[in-house]
Amino acid sequence: MRDTLKTAYIIARREFAAYFATPLAAVFLTIFVAATGAFAFYIGGFFERGQANLFAFFAYHPWLYLLLVPAVAMRLWAEERKSGTIELLMTLPVSPTEAILGKFAAAWAFIGLALILTFPMWITVNILGNPDNGVILTSYIGSFLVAGAFLAIGSFISALTKNQVIAFILSATICFLFLTSGMELVQNVLRSWTPRIVSDAVASMSFLSHYEEITRGVIGLDSIVFFASLIVFALFANAIAVSQKKSA
Amino acid sequence: MAALIEATALRKTFGAITAVDGISLSVRKGEVLGFLGPNGAGKSTTMKMITGFLEPDAGSARICGHDVLEEPKAAKAKLGYLPEGAPAYGDMTPATFLRFIAEIRGFEGNDIKSRVIAAISRAGLDSVVDQRIETLSKGYKRRVGIAQAILHDPPVLIMDEPTDGLDPNQKHHVRELIREMAPHKAIIVSTHILEEVEAVCTRAVVIAKGRIVADGTAEDLLRRAPTHGAVTLRVLQADAERIAKTLADLASVARVETTAEPDGRSLIRALPKADAAPAKAIGDLLRRESLSFEEIYVERGKLDDVFREITTSTQA
Ligand SMILES: Nc1ncnc2c1ncn2[C@@H]1O[C@H](COP(=O)(O)OP(=O)(O)OP(=O)(O)O)[C@@H](O)[C@H]1O
Ligand SMILES: [Mg+2]
Numbered sequence: 001m002r003d004t005l006k007t008a009y010i011i012a013r014r015e016f017a018a019y020f021a022t023p024l025a026a027v028f029l030t031i032f033v034a035a036t037g038a039f040a041f042y043i044g045g046f047f048e049r050g051q052a053n054l055f056a057f058f059a060y061h062p063w064l065y066l067l068l069v070p071a072v073a074m075r076l077w078a079e080e081r082k083s084g085t086i087e088l089l090m091t092l093p094v095s096p097t098e099a100i101l102g103k104f105a106a107a108w109a110f111i112g113l114a115l116i117l118t119f120p121m122w123i124t125v126n127i128l129g130n131p132d133n134g135v136i137l138t139s140y141i142g143s144f145l146v147a148g149a150f151l152a153i154g155s156f157i158s159a160l161t162k163n164q165v166i167a168f169i170l171s172a173t174i175c176f177l178f179l180t181s182g183m184e185l186v187q188n189v190l191r192s193w194t195p196r197i198v199s200d201a202v203a204s205m206s207f208l209s210h211y212e213e214i215t216r217g218v219i220g221l222d223s224i225v226f227f228a229s230l231i232v233f234a235l236f237a238n239a240i241a242v243s244q245k246k247s248a
Numbered sequence: 249m250a251a252l253i254e255a256t257a258l259r260k261t262f263g264a265i266t267a268v269d270g271i272s273l274s275v276r277k278g279e280v281l282g283f284l285g286p287n288g289a290g291k292s293t294t295m296k297m298i299t300g301f302l303e304p305d306a307g308s309a310r311i312c313g314h315d316v317l318e319e320p321k322a323a324k325a326k327l328g329y330l331p332e333g334a335p336a337y338g339d340m341t342p343a344t345f346l347r348f349i350a351e352i353r354g355f356e357g358n359d360i361k362s363r364v365i366a367a368i369s370r371a372g373l374d375s376v377v378d379q380r381i382e383t384l385s386k387g388y389k390r391r392v393g394i395a396q397a398i399l400h401d402p403p404v405l406i407m408d409e410p411t412d413g414l415d416p417n418q419k420h421h422v423r424e425l426i427r428e429m430a431p432h433k434a435i436i437v438s439t440h441i442l443e444e445v446e447a448v449c450t451r452a453v454v455i456a457k458g459r460i461v462a463d464g465t466a467e468d469l470l471r472r473a474p475t476h477g478a479v480t481l482r483v484l485q486a487d488a489e490r491i492a493k494t495l496a497d498l499a500s501v502a503r504v505e506t507t508a509e510p511d512g513r514s515l516i517r518a519l520p521k522a523d524a525a526p527a528k529a530i531g532d533l534l535r536r537e538s539l540s541f542e543e544i545y546v547e548r549g550k551l552d553d554v555f556r557e558i559t560t561s562t563q564a
Binding site: 007010011014017018021022083084085087088090091092093094095 | 299329338353
């Protein structure tokens, strides 16, 4: 176990540095910080609401993740397969689990960094009023969890193809389905041709419902279990994909 | 002593293509096995299975006694592998890349630094240590791959075309390196350069269409050359016809060719019958009959000829 964590950590460090070796990191961080702010001010009506909280800010995170997280995830495995470095990595004394954990952790930490860089929002709202900082903290955690779930899905998809563009489009689509599965529109369609139990099951998979709950300040066990099991499941599928499709 | 690399009846198909069709190999410490075969013969695929990267459809591979699929970590810890094309993380520099490899290999503290420094100097990377790998020339990329493979001084070394893309000096350097490491390791190198086999390999295995078609020393292979053991004499043109006739009568000689040279001499070439070595008989004959000649030499044959013959004719 210690070895697993240590190896995963070494891989994570390399991956994390790799984001900064290209302009990707700068582009991503800038866009994320700018876009979360812009959404909050212009679309969310941050000022007009006249309330000292960050609801308007957090509400748009999942939608932003829809584009940005697949962009972070797409290179994780597709690039290794394309450049052939997967052959190097998988013939080092590294297990697929360690490699997957390391890569996932690096990408998640990268998004965590992006979230941390939005701290001016938090400072602003604290200057303007007396927000409930507990709710803000849980919202940050919720946002981070949603990103983690998207990322795990993206990492899995990335292991299925050499082509980063395909990886991007597929994971964005799948994440979109997960995100919207609780919405009325989707539910109406589902209810018309599936039994109740199916549409309810699909609704319970919705990221948005869980996320909204968390941003109201309630981190329920069910939400934690939901996101955690989704991440574990996607990473598990990722491990299978990596060992099955190494060369083809 | 047990073999350090042991492959048993490896088989791999990709859809309709049978890339490897029952290859067994065992390599002991001190052996350098040259792995030869035409493009698409299955060399790389075989190596990928031996190193545990590809799962074979049938058969198994062991490194230092560890099955590569059942005890992958133990096996891979004993292995240094240069994959085909020497892949490496392009966004890193040789220094940071080798450091990463050393950490993954479990080195700690000062060991990391000393291992990296040693690998850099052995692979001749000193001048490019801080340049991004993706901007290196092909030969330097290959050297990064070699440095990575030998960094932990593994008992088993498998290299897929290590000298591909290297300049003659560097080729020589890599061959020296292999020769130097050979006594303490079991090594497999694939190559398309046949002199390499004579230069560094203790043994050559030739495969074609996924099967082994020859396995022996370079000398064994040469023995299969049609011109192996052929004897050529340089004689005065006046004597040529008589000598050629006498040689042709020998039991071990299949055929005699005579070519006239502009300087009044002739070259007589006596080609051996299969598996025969007429050199001694010819020597005896020349002495007995007091036939005079100016030069005499015995041909060893060309590996290229052998290679072409066994990889094209053995199978339909
Ligand atoms: N991933 C793959 N999918 C489909 N076919 C493959 C795959 N990998 C190898 N092959 C096929 O298997 C056969 C053997 O290929 P391999 O790379 O082992 O040859 P090789 O002996 O290394 O050739 P070269 O000298 O050109 O490197 C070829 O016909 C190749 O097309
Ligand atoms: Mg090859």
